[in-house]
Amino acid sequence: QRDIQPWLGQEITAAVTTLDLDRDTDNGRQAGYLLAVATKDPERSREFLQLFWQKRALAGADLVFEQYKGVKLIYGSGKAVTEVGKDATRPTSSLASAVVGDRFVLFANHPKVLRDAINNVQAPDLNLSSATFYEQALGTLEQPRIGLSFVNVPRLTSWAAGVRDRPADAQPATAQPPAQLLTIALTLDQRGLAAETALLSPNDPPETVSPPLSKPVGALQYVPDFSPISASGSNLNQLWTGLSQQLKGYGAVAQLVDQSLAELQDRWKLDLRDDVFDWVTGEYALGLLPVASAQSSAKSVPAPADWVFVAQRSDPAASEGIARLDAIAQQQGLSVGSIQLGAQTVAAWTRLSTAAKPSSNPLALQAQVQGVHATVGNYELFTTSLAAMDQALKAMEHSLATNDRFQAAIDPLLQPNDGYLYLDWIASQSFLERQFPLLKVIKLAGKPIVDHIKSLAITSYGRQSGVQRGGVFIRLGGLGD
Structure with a gap:
């Protein structure tokens, strides 16, 4: 000063x-x-x-x-x-x-x-402002901005991961761009900080693809309003195929995504790519349902969180995919049977065992629920427990789609889009830090800004002239609350 x-x-x-x-x-x-x-x-x-x-x-x-x-x-x-x-x-x-x-x-x-x-x-041919690919990315950014960030994603990820590869700095800025060049335009909003992104990949087709959604998907009505983490959109199979292609060559980022999938796959004993993603071509929603700490056997060992996954039954492939999941459960020694949960009949994957009890009957049959699914209207609901299924079935009364916090998080983002990744930062912070310890370091380095984050929402606006466009909104506390 x-x-x-x-x-x-x-x-x-x-x-x-x-x-x-x-x-x-x-x-x-x-x-x-x-x-x-x-x-x-x-x-x-x-x-x-x-x-x-x-x-x-x-x-x-x-x-x-x-x-x-x-x-x-x-x-x-x-x-x-x-x-x-x-x-x-x-x-x-x-x-x-x-x-x-x-x-x-x-x-x-x-x-x-x-x-x-x-x-x-x-020498104008050496500076970034004269680079053709930089001008191409800027041409797709539509919102007013107070700042701009340009990231060469491969070099950034290799640098952050400490990869000792051969530097390519000898090439001028106007040379053929390497894969994944990200431009981020920052905009002030009365509730926080918004960003519009443009991702240029030279291997992507130079076409324009319009996003399909003008509002949050109906699948979100089955995600309870207290869910701190959710992902929703349409055509999960197409999303995963595109994401897999973009992550090729980025070891650190790909490892992070694979780690997240591995934990879900280990819990459900599934290959999510082949057994789930392949048939989800309609709407989908995934939500985290925190388990009350009282259910944990020890405070030092938090109880595992529950998940709810909602998929639209859009074509015959969906019915075949759901039947295949039941078959996989049986192959793993689980029993597949119907249970009445209130007025709804649900299918439960259970593992039966005997438990010794100090009574006249020393052996009693014990059923441990591994997963539950139910057909509700045009959607199939999957949860990791009966309690989570009960919450999902009751969510229509208080769903995430109608929650004020969720609406405030996505309101500054443009429409149409491809759906939303939503984080209630305050509620999900402890869970994310357990899953990704590096976040603790980022949180410490980002003080005091991180302390004021209330939520984060990310979306995609499709592809314009070969440039993948997206949006991010970080809602900050104390601003327009």
């Missing part, structure tokens, strides 16, 4: 410009960081830099003043160092700054980053 705000202009850009400054993975990776800040008062910004470097000189730093293509660079005289136990040397981080005319003040973690930035300005 004292040193920078008086001269800070209306524009600021931060970037990871390279994954490895010397493009030598044998000595480890040292990423290059660039910060470009617009100045509204060139004289005051120069005074700031002068005082900034004077303090470092007084503290004993050796400064280097370099004239590069008409721009004055200032940085510390960091030398390349040799890591202990290794023969290779790597560049050390050295804060550097430059003033470009009367418009921008640049900061970087190495003078090479500044030299590359100056080259990019003077």
